[in-house]
Amino acid sequence: MKTLLKIQTSLFGSQGQSSQLADRFVATWLAKNPGGRVITRDVSGDSIPHLTAERFQSFSSSADDRTPAQQAAVDFSDVLIDELRSADAIVFAVPMYNFSVPSTLRAYFDHVARAGVTFRYNATGPEGLIKGKRAYVFITRAGIYSGEADTQTPYLKQFLGFIGITDVEFVYAEGLAYGDEVREKSLGAARESISNLLEPQAIAA
Ligand SMILES: Cc1cc2nc3c(=O)[nH]c(=O)nc-3n(C[C@H](O)[C@H](O)[C@H](O)COP(=O)(O)O)c2cc1C
Numbered sequence: 464m465k466t467l468l469k470i471q472t473s474l475f476g477s478q479g480q481s482s483q484l485a486d487r488f489v490a491t492w493l494a495k496n497p498g499g500r501v502i503t504r505d506v507s508g509d510s511i512p513h514l515t516a517e518r519f520q521s522f523s524s525s526a527d528d529r530t531p532a533q534q535a536a537v538d539f540s541d542v543l544i545d546e547l548r549s550a551d552a553i554v555f556a557v558p559m560y561n562f563s564v565p566s567t568l569r570a571y572f573d574h575v576a577r578a579g580v581t582f583r584y585n586a587t588g589p590e591g592l593i594k595g596k597r598a599y600v601f602i603t604r605a606g607i608y609s610g611e612a613d614t615q616t617p618y619l620k621q622f623l624g625f626i627g628i629t630d631v632e633f634v635y636a637e638g639l640a641y642g643d644e645v646r647e648k649s650l651g652a653a654r655e656s657i658s659n660l661l662e663p664q665a666i667a668a
Pocket of ligand 1: 473474
């Protein structure tokens with residue numbers, strides 16, 4: 464049975480435009496993977512705390528040395544990492560907030576970047592340990608930022624690649640505040656691209 468992990472980050476939860484694109488992707492994925500399992504991780508609000516020194520140090524301490532709070536922090540991080548490990552594919556719903564990815568997604572990344580668990584350093588450099596996954600990222604923006612103004616794509620590629628997720632497809636719905644016509648065209652193109660993403664040739668490419 465295949466597993467799809469959906470990570471939604473919109474402060475509007477499942478009502479977010481990015482979440483709705485991801486949900487459409489999930490429906491298409493389920494049609495192609497009958498009986499497949501979908502895990503939803505909503506990182507909006509304060510569901511993922513900011514990293515503190517105490518939390519960060521818990522990741523590198525031995526179990527015997529951890530306070531109960533630190534053990535709880537490790538357990539929570541382990542749950543998030545297990546979700547990643549169990550997934551064959553991962554879909555991210557990512558709006559642009561203040562020229563970047565939502566801070567809640569940063570907090571999530573802070574909890575899954577774990578030395579010796581999701582990445583390690585070798586003599587030749589870093590090695591990501593979350594291997595063999597394909598990721599799909601749906602990005603929504605009020606404005607239009609393709610090209611050099613796009614801070615999100617390079618950051619997401621770098622972070623995901625660092626933990627081993629190098630096979631990443633991006634879909635953009637931009638100009639969503641440019642009026643009804645532009646918004647509908649942009650969302651429509653993003654929706655239409657979904658079935659192509661799951662074609663066998665797209666996976667082999
Ligand atoms: C707090 C906040 C900050 C935003 N900052 C930007 C921005 O920097 N650039 C932009 O193009 N759109 C910005 N937007 C608009 C969103 O990117 C756009 O509405 C997007 O579709 C929201 O996706 P969502 O509905 O999934 O949350 C911002 C929206 C919010 C709520």
